[in-house]
Amino acid sequence: EMFPYPSGRIHMGHVRNYAIGDVIARYKMMRGCNVLHPMGWDAFGLPAENAAIDKGVHPQIWTQDNILYMRNQLRRMGLSYDWDREVATCEPDYYRWNQWFFLKMYERSLAYRKRSTVNWCPSCETVLANEQVEDGRCWRCDALVTLKDLEQWFFKITDYAEELLASLDGLTGWPERVRAMQRHWIGKSEGVEVDFPLAEPLDGFGDIRIFTTRQDTIFGATFMSLAPESPLVEPLIAGRPQAAAVRDLVARVSRQDRAIRTAADREKEGAFTGAYAINPFTKARIPIWVANFVLYEYGTGAIMAVPAHDQRDFEFAHKYDIPVRLVIQNPTATLSEPHMDAAYEAQEGGSRLVNSDQFSGLSIDEAKDRIASYVETQGFGRRTVNFRLRDWGISRQRYWGTPIPMLYCQGCGTVPVPETDLPVVLPKDVPFTGKGSSPLSQAEAWLTAPCPRCKKPARRETDTMDTFVDSSWYFLRYCSPKSDKQAIEPSAAAYWMPVDQYIGGIEHAVLHLLYARFFTKVIRDLGLTTADEPFLNLLTQGMVTKETYRCATHGWLLPGDLTGSEKDGWRCGHCQTSVERGRVEKMSKSKKNVVDPEHLIATYGADTARLFSLFAAPPDKDLEWSDTGVEGCSRFLNRVWRLILDLQPRLGLGAGLEPKAAEVLRQVASPVLELRRLTHRTIKKVTDDIEREFQFNTAIAALMECVNG
RNA sequence: GCGAGAGUGGCGGAAUUGGCAGACGCGCGAGACUUAGGAUCUCGUGGGCAACCGUGGGGGUUCAAAUCCCCCCUCUCGCACCA
Numbered sequence: 001e002m003f004p005y006p007s008g009r010i011h012m013g014h015v016r017n018y019a020i021g022d023v024i025a026r027y028k029m030m031r032g033c034n035v036l037h038p039m040g041w042d043a044f045g046l047p048a049e050n051a052a053i054d055k056g057v058h059p060q061i062w063t064q065d066n067i068l069y070m071r072n073q074l075r076r077m078g079l080s081y082d083w084d085r086e087v088a089t090c091e092p093d094y095y096r097w098n099q100w101f102f103l104k105m106y107e108r109s110l111a112y113r114k115r116s117t118v119n120w121c122p123s124c125e126t127v128l129a130n131e132q133v134e135d136g137r138c139w140r141c142d143a144l145v146t147l148k149d150l151e152q153w154f155f156k157i158t159d160y161a162e163e164l165l166a167s168l169d170g171l172t173g174w175p176e177r178v179r180a181m182q183r184h185w186i187g188k189s190e191g192v193e194v195d196f197p198l199a200e201p202l203d204g205f206g207d208i209r210i211f212t213t214r215q216d217t218i219f220g221a222t223f224m225s226l227a228p229e230s231p232l233v234e235p236l237i238a239g240r241p242q243a244a245a246v247r248d249l250v251a252r253v254s255r256q257d258r259a260i261r262t263a264a265d266r267e268k269e270g271a272f273t274g275a276y277a278i279n280p281f282t283k284a285r286i287p288i289w290v291a292n293f294v295l296y297e298y299g300t301g302a303i304m305a306v307p308a309h310d311q312r313d314f315e316f317a318h319k320y321d322i323p324v325r326l327v328i329q330n331p332t333a334t335l336s337e338p339h340m341d342a343a344y345e346a347q348e349g350g351s352r353l354v355n356s357d358q359f360s361g362l363s364i365d366e367a368k369d370r371i372a373s374y375v376e377t378q379g380f381g382r383r384t385v386n387f388r389l390r391d392w393g394i395s396r397q398r399y400w401g402t403p404i405p406m407l408y409c410q411g412c413g414t415v416p417v418p419e420t421d422l423p424v425v426l427p428k429d430v431p432f433t434g435k436g437s438s439p440l441s442q443a444e445a446w447l448t449a450p451c452p453r454c455k456k457p458a459r460r461e462t463d464t465m466d467t468f469v470d471s472s473w474y475f476l477r478y479c480s481p482k483s484d485k486q487a488i489e490p491s492a493a494a495y496w497m498p499v500d501q502y503i504g505g506i507e508h509a510v511l512h513l514l515y516a517r518f519f520t521k522v523i524r525d526l527g528l529t530t531a532d533e534p535f536l537n538l539l540t541q542g543m544v545t546k547e548t549y550r551c552a553t554h555g556w557l558l559p560g561d562l563t564g565s566e567k568d569g570w571r572c573g574h575c576q577t578s579v580e581r582g583r584v585e586k587m588s589k590s591k592k593n594v595v596d597p598e599h600l601i602a603t604y605g606a607d608t609a610r611l612f613s614l615f616a617a618p619p620d621k622d623l624e625w626s627d628t629g630v631e632g633c634s635r636f637l638n639r640v641w642r643l644i645l646d647l648q649p650r651l652g653l654g655a656g657l658e659p660k661a662a663e664v665l666r667q668v669a670s671p672v673l674e675l676r677r678l679t680h681r682t683i684k685k686v687t688d689d690i691e692r693e694f695q696f697n698t699a700i701a702a703l704m705e706c707v708n709g
Numbered sequence: 710g711c712g713a714g715a716g717u718g719g720c721g722g723a724a725u726u727g728g729c730a731g732a733c734g735c736g737c738g739a740g741a742c743u744u745a746g747g748a749u750c751u752c753g754u755g756g757g758c759a760a761c762c763g764u765g766g767g768g769g770u771u772c773a774a775a776u777c778c779c780c781c782c783u784c785u786c787g788c789a790c791c792a
Contacts, residue, residue: 175713175714176712176713176714177712177713177714177786177787178713178787179713180712180713180787180788181712181713181787181788183712184711184712184787184788184789185788187791189791189792191792210792211791211792212792213791213792214792225792262789262790266790268790291790292790293790293792294790294792295790295791295792297791298791298792299791299792302792303792304792305792306792310792311710311790312790312792313792386791386792387791388791506786506787509787510787510788615721615733615734616721616722616734616735617721617722618722621715621722622785623721624720624721626720626721626734626735628734628735628736629720629721629734629735631735632733632734632735633734635734635749636733636734638749639749642749688725689725692725693725695723695725697721697722697723697733697734698722698723698724698725698732698733700733700734701722701723701732701733701734702732702733703733704732704733704734705732705733708733
């Protein structure tokens, strides 16, 4: 199971996750498999640091206390973990290997530093990776993400883009939608780069390079668009009357936060630079625009615009009165430019090229191939593959994480900390003010260290690593958790890896699950494991949900704040206005629909808590919490208990029927025979249900039938 | 818009390869036991008085369809100006 963040206490999502994992582990053990069922703690992260700022508790103390408490809770749940292999990522014994991997990746140019525009969460006061921005907001705190220019460390996950994509096809034990999400995130497109010469060449600047997957439409390119961030913009507009309008657009766009910039329905906007390029196929002079929808990070940051066959360009051309030139004809309904009310975005089919010189008459696929070859032989372009995936920015301007093992020396520049000096231990005594730069940059005593090359004082890197680095290889560490010689002992990893069954929430579909795949491949290439993929089978369990209640004046209400009943309607306990039963939503503190497992276990016991988590819904679906449903499970367990107490003495169960079972059975009364048949039918059913898609709910139903019978 | 998935009683959900639709649980109804019951146990519970009708809607294949095929509708989740 995915290891938890030690937030303080376990929640129902954990209970469900670990109940599922526990059944599978026990089942496999009982079937004779050698099962590794470990548990650990994803122990670095921001909440610990916030606790330090708010309550004055050191992150380390806060984290350790939480681990202690939650470990006890898990033990009380009766889960079958091998606690001898426990790992906590905040321990130097663990994170020194993060640093070691970092150094190895640095050696291989898989870790590098560059200045770039990064996602900045103003509330967490740190940088976020692209994967950690959801809908323009921070994945953790929901604050609107802004952009910032910073020097940052990156992992070169793009080096593995091709393999990460290709080997998804082999992950047949993963849910299709997770694979689809990763496929889309990696986003491979095959196309060509084409150089469009400037009509009036500029000193120091060559042609404008564009990327397209629709080179077949190139005769229809009637203008070009540049991303507002493009370095070409300023030289192109310098000294022209259009300069002011362009600068205004660029300034406005760059001020917008990510949520607004990436909104799909955002109005298309542009400004003409005053400059022209030459379409290398039609030789026409085409205007160069700056457009708000062109992404600087993708492709070359510049596009050829084909209004007749691209809806965005079509809208843009109409708004700014730019000519439309049809180059692909619809075989079933003849098109002509003045009568088009949308772009004709034809794919391969009966469509044929028109107005395209020697390429006219070709099908789309033929034209793509012929035009790509033409561009290559003429030397003004080449076939290219583009990925949506960006490199993984791992620098975080926070304290509670793995220090990045790098030094900045006046004389020698950027110098890695030697392997023998690892770990670079987090200094304990730092100020937690919540203001200004990261606590580490204020830790004066720690900040300076001798340069490994020239021995003069150098300054330590004060950024720490993204916590997703910690969780990218912990499953490998479980194989040899105590090793102080190596991050992973290859022989242990060879025995256990890959993980046969991994279980966790779907929210990590393109975060943890992509990073872990990347790390596994890097670690394989370092020779520590032979596994190509970390997780053979993936079970993404659904959320635990519950209904909510909201009063117009008093906000979200706890069940205890309600008066009335389901039948007569609920009222707010504060003001007596009637309250609708709200949506069924994921349990969350803010919605006040959380059920605390602690309370559940105290009332009904751990068995009931686990049983209900497994019975109420199949594991991959959302589980709606129901207090009466829990009671049903409790009743069932009590019934089993009473039944066994009652039957045991009467039937002598367990007294060794086995040696001559068949013979004995022939002689005993038929109810006993019936019972034995029922027992074996149930064993078969439960076995089948677990083997087939982990249908715990029906397996439990079979056990209930058995008891009823 | 693209991708993945779902639609079955009052509710959560079963139905494994096309073979008795609604297992199991909740809820509800009746009864037993009990000073009492919000404990426990027993029985009943898709709709309709009935003939019959019933798996989002409409067509089809088949001896037989929740399941397979075609068209449509609705919902959930993910991605979303990626050139």
